[in-house]
Amino acid sequence: ADIVETSFVVKNLTANRLCQNQVITAVNGSLPGPTIKAKEGDTVIVHVFNRSPYNLTIHWHGVFQKLTQWADGPEFITQCPIRPGGNYTYRYNLTGQVGTLWWHAHVQWLRATVYGALVIRPRDGQKYPFVKPYREDTILLGEWWNANPIDVESTALASGGVPVNSDAYTINGWPGDLFNSCVSKNTYRLDVVPGKTYLLRIINAALNNQFFFKIANHNMTVVGADAAYTNPFQTDVLLLGPGQTTDVLFTANQSPGLYYMAASPYASAAGVPFNGNTTTGIIAYKKATQTTPILPVMPAFNDTPTAFAFSSNLTALVTSPFWSPVPRTVDENMLITFGLGLSACNSSQNCSGIFGQRMSASMNNHSFVLPSQVSLLEAVFRNISGVYTTDFPDTPPLVFDYTNVNNSFNQSFLFAPKSTSVKRVKFNATVQVVFQNTALIGIENHPMHLHGFNFYVLAQGFGNYNPATDTQKFNLVNPQERNTLGVPVGGWAVIRFRANNPGVWFLHCHLDVHLPWGLGTAFLVDNGGTPESTLPPPPADFPNLSSWTRESMI
Numbered sequence: 001a002d003i004v005e006t007s008f009v010v011k012n013l014t015a016n017r018l019c020q021n022q023v024i025t026a027v028n029g030s031l032p033g034p035t036i037k038a039k040e041g042d043t044v045i046v047h048v049f050n051r052s053p054y055n056l057t058i059h060w061h062g063v064f065q066k067l068t069q070w071a072d073g074p075e076f077i078t079q080c081p082i083r084p085g086g087n088y089t090y091r092y093n094l095t096g097q098v099g100t101l102w103w104h105a106h107v108q109w110l111r112a113t114v115y116g117a118l119v120i121r122p123r124d125g126q127k128y129p130f131v132k133p134y135r136e137d138t139i140l141l142g143e144w145w146n147a148n149p150i151d152v153e154s155t156a157l158a159s160g161g162v163p164v165n166s167d168a169y170t171i172n173g174w175p176g177d178l179f180n181s182c183v184s185k186n187t188y189r190l191d192v193v194p195g196k197t198y199l200l201r202i203i204n205a206a207l208n209n210q211f212f213f214k215i216a217n218h219n220m221t222v223v224g225a226d227a228a229y230t231n232p233f234q235t236d237v238l239l240l241g242p243g244q245t246t247d248v249l250f251t252a253n254q255s256p257g258l259y260y261m262a263a264s265p266y267a268s269a270a271g272v273p274f275n276g277n278t279t280t281g282i283i284a285y286k287k288a289t290q291t292t293p294i295l296p297v298m299p300a301f302n303d304t305p306t307a308f309a310f311s312s313n314l315t316a317l318v319t320s321p322f323w324s325p326v327p328r329t330v331d332e333n334m335l336i337t338f339g340l341g342l343s344a345c346n347s348s349q350n351c352s353g354i355f356g357q358r359m360s361a362s363m364n365n366h367s368f369v370l371p372s373q374v375s376l377l378e379a380v381f382r383n384i385s386g387v388y389t390t391d392f393p394d395t396p397p398l399v400f401d402y403t404n405v406n407n408s409f410n411q412s413f414l415f416a417p418k419s420t421s422v423k424r425v426k427f428n429a430t431v432q433v434v435f436q437n438t439a440l441i442g443i444e445n446h447p448m449h450l451h452g453f454n455f456y457v458l459a460q461g462f463g464n465y466n467p468a469t470d471t472q473k474f475n476l477v478n479p480q481e482r483n484t485l486g487v488p489v490g491g492w493a494v495i496r497f498r499a500n501n502p503g504v505w506f507l508h509c510h511l512d513v514h515l516p517w518g519l520g521t522a523f524l525v526d527n528g529g530t531p532e533s534t535l536p537p538p539p540a541d542f543p544n545l546s547s548w549t550r551e552s553m554i
């Protein structure tokens with residue numbers, strides 16, 4: 001195994017998109033930021049220099065971080081931010097996963113422009129379990145605002161927290177020429193040789209949108225998701241929630257021409273905000289004769305059957321060297337319901353959420369608040385009391401029956417208490433979580449992301465989860481492994497994982513608008529009693545502090 005060492009200099013710069021200049025925060029002067037290319041088993045060392053005016057952390061989305069918990073990155077969960085002018089070196093190992101992950105800022109909305117790909121190839125002597133591609137490419141789907149995303153977030157929160165649409169969607173940083181004629185020369189373009197097979201590593205880095213992805217006239221074969229191999233799955237459309245990655249093979253087997261690849265929003269239902277655009281890139285065959293690219297027909301924004309068919313049909317490749325069988329017994333059984341809620345608004349705030357209050361969200365009637373001044377991980381490591389509680393409930397309190405959609409607008413159910421409440425589990429416990437997404441906030445599909453683990457997706461469905469009948473639908477043989485799963489709109493999903501990674505691991509909705517509302521909690525996994533299962537001390541340059549105050553977000 002090798003050491004992959006690089007530096008990230010994070011600075012503001014002026015970028016031109018949609019025919020106008022905008023100051024953005026970017027890594028090493030580019031949008032998206034640099035791709036980290038490594039092999040399974042390698043050690044990655046990234047020296048981050050914060051030369052931006054904002055607090056900063058970088059999260060390595062999907063990396064397990066065993067024994068390197070201090071490098072996970074979510075602000076005030078595992079570390080305090082790197083102050084403007086400061087620096088921090090992230091060191092971690094890429095053992096046990098092959099495929100595509102990514103990295104992004106994990107403070108406020110900075111990840112709108114601070115993100116990039118993390119590509120993990122097989123270690124020397126190992127091969128892909130599929131045909132060797134002629135070439136590989138990364139496709140990062142994102143969002144663009146004609147504004148500074150930090151300002152967009154503060155504006156959204158100041159106005160009660162109502163989400164604000166982006167101005168465009170992007171492929172590798174560019175909106176594409178379809179609806180934005182002034183940027184035609186900057187549309188992402190992939191030149192292909194007829195007959196060759198390509199591996200595309202597709203990443204949804206958007207803040208607040210799920211995307212359908214298609215390539216005109218071409219099928220794709222899914223071979224991996226969230227850096228876990230899948231059984232080959234043929235499809236002409238993908239669905240990616242924010243945080244998810246999908247690796248596909250496609251063969252340039254159509255008549256030599258120009259074909260759009262395109263991403264359009266999946267917004268689940270009317271009322272869920274999205275901008276109506278489609279972002280495009282171009283697949284250009286060598287010696288193409290026609291000059292106008294062919295556009296794929298995209299699913300409607302609310303095409304839940306297509307979204308569900310894609311998300312529920314993936315299965316794991318159990319012959320993968322990284323597969324381990326699903327644990328058959330469960331130690332911790334949880335049912336987590338999502339609630340849309342409100343937090344009381346005082347007169348100094350702009351109170352334009354529903355009922356004249358501010359928006360919030362909850363899980364099991366707890367609306368999560370990040371600590372300030374110290375991270376949860378440091379509080380655990382140093383035994384600092386008063387930072388968090390361990391009373392996150394395994395089941396929703398009955399009085400807050402968020403599975404009953406009629407309760408959603410009952411005002412007495414809407415004010416979930418704010419707290420920093422986590423779920424504590426023993427090392428190596430098997431944890432099963434049923435996510436129930438049927439109350440008002442269930443009008444959209446929430447991409448739930450767990451740090452520090454892959455989980456097995458045992459089953460998904462619509463309506464309310466019924467243990468009597470739905471446990472029979474569990475796939476315990478080859479369920480897909482994920483770090484992020486879109487819980488079906490108006491439905492449920494069951495995940496299971498083995499808590500074999502001590503530390504504090506954030507579980508949250510990857511729609512960034514729901515993060516400051518409180519749609520999250522964390523798992524506190526105890527040490528296991530051996531050196532390999534014990535949280536080590538933080539590195540010397542760790543941004544720990546006593547003088548921190550988180551910018552007020554709620």
Ligand code: C2O
Pocket residue numbers: 059061074104106243449451506508510
């Ligand atoms: Cu991709 Cu908690 O993040």
